[in-house]
Amino acid sequence: xxxxxAFPIYPHRHLLGIKDLSPGDIELLLDRAEKAxxxxxxxxxxxxxxxxxxxxxxxxESSTRTQSSFELAGKRLGADVMNMSVASSSVKKGxxxxxxxxxxxxxxxxxxxxxxxxxxxxxxxxxxxxxxVVNAGDGAHExxxxxxxxxxxxxxxxxxxxxxxxxxxxxxxxxxxxxxNIILLNALGAAVRVVAPSTLLxxxxxxxxxxxxxxxxxxxxGVDVVMMLRLQRERMAGAMxxxxxxxxxxxxxxxxxxxAANDGALVMHPGPMNRGVEIASEIADGPQSVIQxxxxxxxxxxxxxxxxxxxxxxxxxxxx
Ligand code: NCD
Numbered sequence: 001x002x003x004x005x006a007f008p009i010y011p012h013r014h015l016l017g018i019k020d021l022s023p024g025d026i027e028l029l030l031d032r033a034e035k036a037x038x039x040x041x042x043x044x045x046x047x048x049x050x051x052x053x054x055x056x057x058x059x060x061e062s063s064t065r066t067q068s069s070f071e072l073a074g075k076r077l078g079a080d081v082m083n084m085s086v087a088s089s090s091v092k093k094g095x096x097x098x099x100x101x102x103x104x105x106x107x108x109x110x111x112x113x114x115x116x117x118x119x120x121x122x123x124x125x126x127x128x129x130x131x132x133v134v135n136a137g138d139g140a141h142e143x144x145x146x147x148x149x150x151x152x153x154x155x156x157x158x159x160x161x162x163x164x165x166x167x168x169x170x171x172x173x174x175x176x177x178x179x180x181n182i183i184l185l186n187a188l189g190a191a192v193r194v195v196a197p198s199t200l201l202x203x204x205x206x207x208x209x210x211x212x213x214x215x216x217x218x219x220x221x222g223v224d225v226v227m228m229l230r231l232q233r234e235r236m237a238g239a240m241x242x243x244x245x246x247x248x249x250x251x252x253x254x255x256x257x258x259x260a261a262n263d264g265a266l267v268m269h270p271g272p273m274n275r276g277v278e279i280a281s282e283i284a285d286g287p288q289s290v291i292q293x294x295x296x297x298x299x300x301x302x303x304x305x306x307x308x309x310x311x312x313x314x315x316x317x318x319x320x
Contacts, residue, residue, distance in 0.1 A: 007032055010308035014126045014133040017142035018183040026151065026184060032304035033152050033297070039076065040299055049307055050079035053110040058084045058100070059136070060116045065271055065295065066136050066145075070113045073302035079110075097121060098128055105129040110310055114138075132309040140174050140202075140235075146270055147180035149301040151188065153294050154225055157266055162189035167219050167261075168210075169195040170229035170251060170278050173202050174236070177270045178229060182208050195219030197251065199240040216251060220260040227268045228253050228279050244277050254280040258288070266290050 008028060012020060021029075039045060055074040059067050067083065074081040084104070097116070104112065105128070112129060114122050115136040122135035137143040155161055166185055172178045172194050185192045186209045194205060195213045206212060213219030220226060231247065241247040248254075253267065267279075267289045275281045284291060 007308075009311055009313055013309070014122075014135075015144050015305055015309065016122050016126060016133065016135045018144045018147050018180045018187070019142070021144075021184075021187070023187050026148070026187060029148055029301065029304050029308060030152050030155060032308055033148070033300040036073075036076075036300035036303035036307075037297070039303070040296070045076050046078060047076060048078045050074065050077035050110075050310055053079045053310055054108065055079045055081045055111045055113065055306070056084060056104055056107075056109045057081065057113045057136075058086070058104065058115075060086050060097075060114075060121075061137070063115055063136070065298070066115065069295070069298040070134075070136060070302050073299050073306060076299070077303055077306060079306070082109075097124065101125050101128050105131070111306055134305060134309070137176055139176065140179070141176055142180045142183075143176040143270075144180050145298070145301055145305060146177045147184040148305070149294055149297040150177075150181055150227065150268060150270070151184055152297045152301055153268065153290050154266065156297070157290060157293070158224060161185065163191075164224040165191045165193065165222060166225040166227060167193040167195050167213075167223045168227045168229065169216065169219065169253065171200045171231050172196050172205065172229065173200045173240075174232040175229050179208075181227065182210055193219050193223065195251070197241065216253070216257045217260055220257060220265075223261045223265055225266045225268065226253060226258065226261055228273075229270070230272060230274055231277050248277055248280075252276070252278055252280060253283050255282060255286075258283060264288065268294060270294065 057067055057070055071081050109131050111132045113134045113136050114125055116138050119139035119141035121138045122133055126133040135142055135144055151161055168178050182192055192210045193213055194210045195216055267283055269291050273279055273284055
């Protein structure tokens with residue numbers, strides 16, 4: 001794929017969060033991602049758009065799907081991709097994020113992809129390095145490429161985002177996926193609901209432009225998309241749910257609860273899934289599930305983001 005002049009120049013140097021993007025920026029990335037889907041479906045998947053560019057994946061939290069998705073996306077664009085495995089690096093020896101960033105920066109990468117357990121880590125890195133930075137998840141703050149891939153999946157299945165009703169269900173409190181999705185879906189004109197027990201809702205959630213429900217039967221009534229979230233037990237200090245069995249009974253998506261949604265409602269999950277905790281297997285593998293499509297769209301969206309950020313029509317400082 002060449003950097004088609006047909007696409008306007010993307011106006012940001014980094015992708016730190018959906019909150020920095022206008023609806024037009026979001027649509028531009030989704031349109032670019034459509035082209036990347038076509039490339040990934042060809043037998044010959046390698047292009048030369050980012051040939052000679054260096055991409056470093058700096059993952060401070062373990063991740064399978066997001067890291068491999070960014071790696072494949074870079075490789076399909078022809079970039080040289082390096083994975084910094086934090087577990088075996090000097091980070092374990094006590095080096096700070098900034099020192100690690102400065103060291104990597106001195107190697108002159110063109111793009112850094114970072115995942116970190118602290119909110120704001122990606123923005124901090126962006127201030128310190130001379131290359132483009134992509135936030136691959138920072139604490140419970142944002143996960144912009146996840147929201148973009150979810151939007152692409154919805155747009156391809158339903159033909160639009162505006163005027164759809166989307167229910168985001170489960171552990172909203174710990175979820176950067178929920179935050180980024182709420183911002184994006186609102187920006188594109190969807191009606192957003194959150195469905196969760198009150199212990200799993202952040203304070204101030206009502207200020208984010210969502211309608212809050214504490215019952216699946218009510219919250220799923222008439223929705224076009226049901227987005228399930230993983231119960232992030234590793235981030236829970238105390239017992240926020242009585243038991244997993246109890247949680248599944250009230251908040252797990254099964255065929256009975258899904259009946260409340262519109263016919264043909266999409267079922268989504270960012271993964272990794274806890275089958276039998278937030279979602280029943282029969283639903284995860286059922287006809288309404290687009291969970292595998294989400295994974296496919298993830299590679300395409302990450303290709304689109306990296307191409308847009310490293311557009312050769314920008315000057316070396318990254319300005320348009
Ligand atoms: C999500 C994440 O890491 O925020 N997963 C992902 O990116 N594939 C959601 C989660 O961990 O539950």
